[in-house]
Amino acid sequence: MALIEAINLTKLYRMGDETVHALAGVSFSIPQRDYCAIVGPSGSGKSTLMNILGGLDTPTNGRLTIAGNDIGEMSDDDLAVFRNQTIGFVFQSFNLLPRLTALENVELPMIYGGVLPKERHERAAHLLQRVGLGERMGHKPTQLSGGQQQRVAIARALAGQPKLILADEPTGALDTNTGIEILGLFGQLNREGATIVIVTHDHEVAGATNRTIEMRDGHIVSDELNDRSARHDANV
């Protein structure tokens, strides 16, 4: 069974008298170890889809199963546990807590997972080494460059040993070279076994992945495999 199974997902928003179909019945499946991009202009429904995939929102209709969890059937607390155990988020603006060191930021999801302090430290330190920040664990976010902050955020996303990494415009706040580095890191993680979904409006970014799902007006308009080897392997 695929990691993500979406069948005829709809999401309606009421704005005054008007009903907006943010998702107008989308179906797709994403297998484990996939590395795919969801692209589309703003208003296409890609952000709504990402929120639903991440357990931050629930579909109005349709059926969504992620790693065996039926998202539509879950309570708020179930969703919180689901986000903690199954999903790793990476945001455009990093969203690191400025008061905490890099290490403590990475530990944060494990705090909500009830992991003991000693194990937390070890895992966080190991993850920071894995993303190439072994030397800067004690730094606060303000002492790190944008690329470094996003690496901390990726380490944090990995902390809960998630089945799915959801990245929302992960290179949007970075310069081109740093963005390429971050995409390289994602590629490396994918080859090591991670399932990664990147939501972006940028086709360059989408091109770094294996597969591009293009959305418009709440529909999937195309879903294609990328010829990745030609374009981005060189940068990894």
Place this chain on the structure above:
Amino acid sequence: MMRTSDLVASAARALRANPMRSALTALGVIIGVASVVAMVALGSGAQAQVQRSIASLGSNLLIVVPGALRGGGGVRGQAGAGGGWDALTLDDAAAIAQLENVAVVAPSQRTRAQVIANGTNWSPEVNGVTPDFLVARDWNIDQGRMFDETEERQARRVVVLGQTVADNLFPNMDPIGQTVRMNGGTYEVIGILASKGQSGFQDQDDIVLAPFTTVKRRIAGRRGRADSVSQISVKAQSEDVLSQVQEDVENLLRQRHRTREGEDDFTVQNLSSISEAMAQTTQVFTYLLGGISAVSLLVGGIGIMNIMLVSVTERTREIGLRKALGARQSDILHQFGLEAVTLSVAGGIIGLVIGVAGAWGMTTLFNLPLVVSPLNAGLAIAFSGLVGVVFGAYPAWRAAKLDPIEALRRE
């Protein structure tokens, strides 16, 4: 689910991030708790003092004074003001002594005089008394002796000094056998009274006892009749018969003075009932002070709520992130609730310390006993914790209910 130790660490970190703000917020509770603790301690001290000083006047004691009790509660004509001055006489005292259940009757004449010794001046209350006065007032001799009945009858020039008078006139010196001068006469000091301490703002040890006849003839001057007294102390045999004796004394004096009820020219004061009434008054006073101070605690609580609401708004993004990372509503609720409770309990503990210190300062100033019960201290802390829970609940609930998508979008 978040572990408790992580919850505490997280709250402590958040409060440390804004030390000035945290301190100012806690200050509201600090002031509230400090004033409640200080006011209640002060009131309890006053209460204890009232009871102690009334008990120190003597047990099972009735005090008969000339003059009627006015409607407003004051005593008219007492202590030489107006026509009531002569109303009580030695014969009245003798008649009271014949009543049933009366243990001791001690008539006394109060006056003021300048006492001189070693070139030092002192103006204590001078009381002309019989030897039974000490029995009636449960008073003891500390050094030397009391004058006896013979000395009293013969109007000897002897005095017994209160501690305050002795300390002031004879510092670093044994006063027994020394002489003092009053109204031009010379008197021998034969005894020193044991200390009774303060009664309200009055120093009970600022007193000189002399034989009744001596005071009448040589010190009080020619005011009034020769056999009039300014006070009769009546000691009943027990607490149980005190009210009965009071009634008997009133009836007897009405009969002797040919007055009717309501036209009395004397007043019988029952110290037990006065003591009870005053204790009740001071207790009400204590509650009142505590209640007023509790309002400031309430204001402190509102301060906490205000700051927590600001904090929730400022940290909306953080809350959204925490939720995205797997925080449940209860985790967020507990985190913000704990921050509020930590602020208020920390304020409560500091306030308790300041309040006790303040109470100590005030009681020392007013010469009251310091009464701080562990129960009251515990209540103050518990109540400040409750303030944190009550006023932290709404902001924490708001934080817990935030939609993570909206919260993450907030800049």
